[in-house]
Structures are given as C-alpha cells and as structure tokens.
Amino acid sequence: MKLSELFEQKKFVVTSEIGPPKGFHLEKILHEAEMLKGRVSAINVTDNQSSVMRFGSLATCHFLKDKNIEPVYQVVCRDRNRIALQSDILSAAAFGIENLLLLTGDHTKLGDHPQAKSVFDLDSVSLIHTVKKLEEGVDIAGNKLDGEPPRFCIGAVVSPCSEPLEPQLIKMEKKVKAGAQFFQTQAVYEVDKFVKFIEKAKQFGVPIMAGIVILKTVGMAKYMNENVAGIHVPDSLIEELKKDKEKTKSGQTGIEIAARLIKELKPHCEGIHLMPLGWDDKVSKILDMAGL
Amino acid sequence: MLTTQIKNKEEIISKLSGSTFIIKCIGCKEVLFPETEIDKFISENIEKNKITGRLKIDYLCNQDFSQAYINNHKVEIEKAETILVFSCGVGVQVMASLLENKKVITGCDTIYINGFQGLTVQNYNCAQCGNCYLNYTAGICPITACSKGLLNGSCGGAKNGKCEVNKDFDCGWEKIYNRLLKLNKKPKEEILIRDYSNL
Ligand code: SF4
Ligand code: SF4
Numbered sequence: 006m007k008l009s010e011l012f013e014q015k016k017f018v019v020t021s022e023i024g025p026p027k028g029f030h031l032e033k034i035l036h037e038a039e040m041l042k043g044r045v046s047a048i049n050v051t052d053n054q055s056s057v058m059r060f061g062s063l064a065t066c067h068f069l070k071d072k073n074i075e076p077v078y079q080v081v082c083r084d085r086n087r088i089a090l091q092s093d094i095l096s097a098a099a100f101g102i103e104n105l106l107l108l109t110g111d112h113t114k115l116g117d118h119p120q121a122k123s124v125f126d127l128d129s130v131s132l133i134h135t136v137k138k139l140e141e142g143v144d145i146a147g148n149k150l151d152g153e154p155p156r157f158c159i160g161a162v163v164s165p166c167s168e169p170l171e172p173q174l175i176k177m178e179k180k181v182k183a184g185a186q187f188f189q190t191q192a193v194y195e196v197d198k199f200v201k202f203i204e205k206a207k208q209f210g211v212p213i214m215a216g217i218v219i220l221k222t223v224g225m226a227k228y229m230n231e232n233v234a235g236i237h238v239p240d241s242l243i244e245e246l247k248k249d250k251e252k253t254k255s256g257q258t259g260i261e262i263a264a265r266l267i268k269e270l271k272p273h274c275e276g277i278h279l280m281p282l283g284w285d286d287k288v289s290k291i292l293d294m295a296g297l
Numbered sequence: 298m299l300t301t302q303i304k305n306k307e308e309i310i311s312k313l314s315g316s317t318f319i320i321k322c323i324g325c326k327e328v329l330f331p332e333t334e335i336d337k338f339i340s341e342n343i344e345k346n347k348i349t350g351r352l353k354i355d356y357l358c359n360q361d362f363s364q365a366y367i368n369n370h371k372v373e374i375e376k377a378e379t380i381l382v383f384s385c386g387v388g389v390q391v392m393a394s395l396l397e398n399k400k401v402i403t404g405c406d407t408i409y410i411n412g413f414q415g416l417t418v419q420n421y422n423c424a425q426c427g428n429c430y431l432n433y434t435a436g437i438c439p440i441t442a443c444s445k446g447l448l449n450g451s452c453g454g455a456k457n458g459k460c461e462v463n464k465d466f467d468c469g470w471e472k473i474y475n476r477l478l479k480l481n482k483k484p485k486e487e488i489l490i491r492d493y494s495n496l
Contacts, residue, residue: 109447109452109453111454112445112454112461114444115462123445125445126493127491128448129449130450131448131489131490171478173453175450175474176449176450179450179484182486183488234454234461
C-alpha cells in the first residue's frame with residue numbers, strides 16, 4: 006500500500022525506521038519490526054546509514070514484505086551510479102515495494118569506510134526525476150522499458166529547523182517539482198521553528214511528516230547540537246534530561262519528551278516519522294502516550 | 298594540457314541580458330583556446346551597440362592582475378548587465394568573485410586533458426568537467442566547491458556554513474545561495490544531471 010493513499014484518505018500517518026545490521030542475521034530487526042505491526046503504517050529501512058556498511062536495504066524491505074509489513078525503501082546516491090540505482094529500483098518494483106524515500110546521502114568520509122569513493126552521480130533531486138522517468142516507461146537516458154512501467158509513492162526529506170531555512174525551501178520546491186509526493190523531516194525539537202517552516206512549505210501542497218528522534222542521553226543531545234545539521238536541542242530539554250538521571254537512563258524521559266513533541270506537532274503536519282535509532286521497543290509506548 | 302571549447306550557442310544566448318561586457322583570457326600558451334570561434338560567435342550573435350566594452354586578458358586566474366584590469370575598465374563594466382567570460386573555469390570564478398554584484402557568465406566548457414599542471418592556482422578550482430555549470434551557480438563551481446559535487450542544491454549537511462565533510466571547508470552551496478540572493482536570483486529550477494561523457 007502506498008503512503009499517498011493514506012494521505013489522500015486524510016489519515017494521520019505514522020512511520021518508524023529500522024537500520025539493517027552489520028552482518029546478515031536479521032532475526033532481531035525483523036522481530037523489532039514485527040512488534041510495530043499495526044502501530045505504524047510503514048517502516049523505513051535505512052540505506053547504509055551514516056555511510057556505515059551494512060546489510061542491504063532492498064533485501065531487508067523484501068523480508069518485511071514477506072511478513073506483511075509495509076516497507077519504505079530508502080535509497081541514497083552515495084554508493085551507486087545511475088545505472089545501479091535504476092536497476093535496484095526496478096528490482097524493488099518486482100518485490101512489490103511501493104514506497105521510496107530518495108536521499109542524497111552522507112559523504113563516505115563520515116562513515117566506517119572513509120577511503121571509499123563517494124559516487125554522487127545523481128543527487129536527491131535527479132534521483133526523484135529518474136524514478137518519475139521509470140514510471141513513464143523510460144530510463145533516465147530515454148530508453149524504453151519493457152512492459153508495464155513501475156508505480157511508486159516517492160518520498161523525500163527536508164530539514165525544517167535549519168538556519169538559514171531558505172536553501173531548504175528552495176531544494177524542497179525542486180524536489181516537489183521533480184515528483185516528490187511526501188516529505189519526512191529531520192528530527193524536530195523546536196516546535197515554534199517547525200510551525201514557521203510549515204507556514205512557508207504549505208504552498209507546495211505535499212504532506213509532511215515531522216521527524217522524531219528519541220533523546221537517549223544528555224551527551225547525545227549535545228553531540229547533535231555540535232555536529233548534526235539542522236538540529237538544535239533546546240537547553241530546556243537538556244535540563245529535563247539532566248534532572249532525573251535514573252529516569253533518563255531507563256528511557257522514560259526520552260519517551261515523555263518524544264510523546265509531548267508529537268502532541269504539539271500533530272496539528273501542524275500530516276504525519277510523524279519516528280527514528281528510534283535502536284530503541285524500537287520504546288516506540289509503542291511513545292505512541293500510546295501521544296494518543297496515536 | 299587544458300582545452301576550452303565554446304559552449305553551445307543557445308546556452309550562451311539564453312544567459313545574455315541587457316548590455317554585455319566581454320572578457321577573453323589568452324593567458325596560458327598551453328591552453329587550446331577557441332579564439333576564432335569565439336570572435337565568430339560574438340560578431341554573429343551580439344549586437345555591437347549592446348557591447349559596452351571588450352577585454353583581452355592574460356592570466357585571468359591571477360586575482361591581482363584581474364582586479365587591476367577591472368579598475369581600468371570600471372565605466373564599461375558598470376554599464377553592462379552581463380559579463381561574458383571566455384576562459385577556463387578558474388578564470389570565470391575569479392571574475393565572478395571580483396564582480397559579486399554582476400551577472401558573470403561563462404561562454405566556455407573546460408575539458409580535461411592529461412598532464413595539465415595548473416598555472417596560477419589560487420582559491421578557485423576547476424576540475425575540467427567538460428560541461429561548465431557556472432552559469433547556473435552564480436560563478437561558483439559546484440563540482441569543486443561542494444564535497445559531493447552536487448548540481449541541484451545543498452545536501453542539507455552543512456552546519457554553521459561549514460561542509461559536513463570538513464569543518465574547515467565552507468559549504469559551497471551556501472556560498473552559491475548567498476551569491477544568488479545577492480544577485481536577487483533564485484537557483485535554476487531545471488534539474489541538472491552531470492554529464493561524464495565529455496571527460
Ligand atoms: S563546472 Fe567547475 S569543474 Fe566544470 S568546467 Fe566549470 S569550473 Fe570547471
Ligand atoms: S555540506 Fe555543502 S559543500 Fe558539503 S557536500 Fe553538502 S552541499 Fe556540498
């Protein structure tokens with residue numbers, strides 16, 4: 006099922022995310038995914054996230070499909086040229102994968118193979134354009150595909166709390182024009198900034214799912230403030246994490262913050278995308294608390 | 298050795314607006330520079346009364362020389378809306394940086410040929426990609442100023458203006474956006490896809 010159908014039915018869409026392991030034993034993440042069945046509409050599978058080599062996103066999506074869990078196949082442009090990307094996306098169509106999330110991807114230097122070549126033959130915008138071409142029955146070079154063309158629901162990302170915001174909006178508009186049908190955002194901790202972003206992004210007329218990353222520790226919040234683009238965890242939240250060490254350690258503080266953010270963001274967006282980063286077992290609790 | 302070739306006529310013409318000041322760089326003897334074709338293009342496609350001035354320069358890539366030339370031609374440059382530069386990618390970038398408030402466009406593609414060592418290498422770099430994109434990026438090279446060589450905008454990874462790959466490296470796309478904003482322009486809406494076939 007395509008996420009676009011849910012948006013059309015005016016449903017508030019919730020998705021979560023799993024990261025494939027370094028190795029080929031999938032029992033753990035498939036179990037985590039299964040626990041979320043019924044609670045979320047689809048589960049994103051990251052593509053060698055943070056440029057760390059892992060089990061493949063496409064194969065993981067295929068396994069999710071086998072378990073009747075709707076995957077969102079994430080595809081980055083770092084590791085494959087346009088030939089390999091198109092080939093994998095056609096393979097996804099054959100596996101019945103209907104939702105894509107198309108990204109540029111982090112640079113290889115940030116991951117565990119800093120010596121590797123960064124490809125970036127295409128970028129997020131031209132990859133979206135490429136998938137649209139495939140849907141029209143031709144490849145990016147204009148050659149005809151055999152048989153019925155594939156049909157996807159195309160997602161993209163945007164960073165709503167970035168400063169300056171203008172470049173984000175310009176690129177978002179480009180993605181929409183290229184064919185993006187929904188957006189999942191970078192983690193949001195500042196509701197006021199998100200609301201300002203939504204006011205400007207409304208004009209594009211595409212559903213936006215606010216990104217939620219569970220705050221695990223004070224260190225994590227500080228690290229993101231120092232290093233992660235478009236994320237600022239306000240001091241008030243850092244104080245909240247500091248206040249009760251035991252509660253934070255157990256994950257309860259992070260759960261409460263995430264649930265509160267969801268409640269505050271919900272009136273302003275069409276869905277929520279949770280990125281639990283290994284804390285998949287906390288997702289149900291967050292959704293309960295947020296009333297979803 | 299390095300080769301520049303004249304861009305296709307339609308692209309150059311589509312970028313011209315108002316009156317034009319024309320700069321040709323004939324610096325490097327090692328560079329194959331298509332001067333005859335350029336002169337032919339100019340005489341066939343740009344009306345004489347729309348040309349505010351012309352300049353033939355040595356080593357446009359040398360910022361100090363170029364600044365001196367600009368000072369000597371202030372009036373003609375001021376009068377022009379477009380500065381059309383025929384040189385390698387470095388020369389165009391130097392001009393665009395010195396004339397930040399002007400629309401500086403390139404009339405050439407720069408193609409790589411083995412063995413070129415670089416002459417007056419400075420702050421600007423050209424990877425001789427064979428299909429110059431400077432006309433879309435306010436005269437800042439997206440191939441060398443962006444760690445990922447992205448053509449359609451920033452990757453979203455920059456923090457405080459610095460590239461996600463290296464905190465000492467300015468994000469090329471933030472520089473491009475800033476200069477476009479200064480020129481009151483929005484980045485090109487069309488989707489650019491790298492063409493490696495000219496390499
Ligand atoms: S886009 Fe950059 S690398 Fe390509 S020719 Fe122009 S200056 Fe050189
Ligand atoms: S941060 Fe800027 S310069 Fe670095 S890869 Fe991204 S867009 Fe390019």
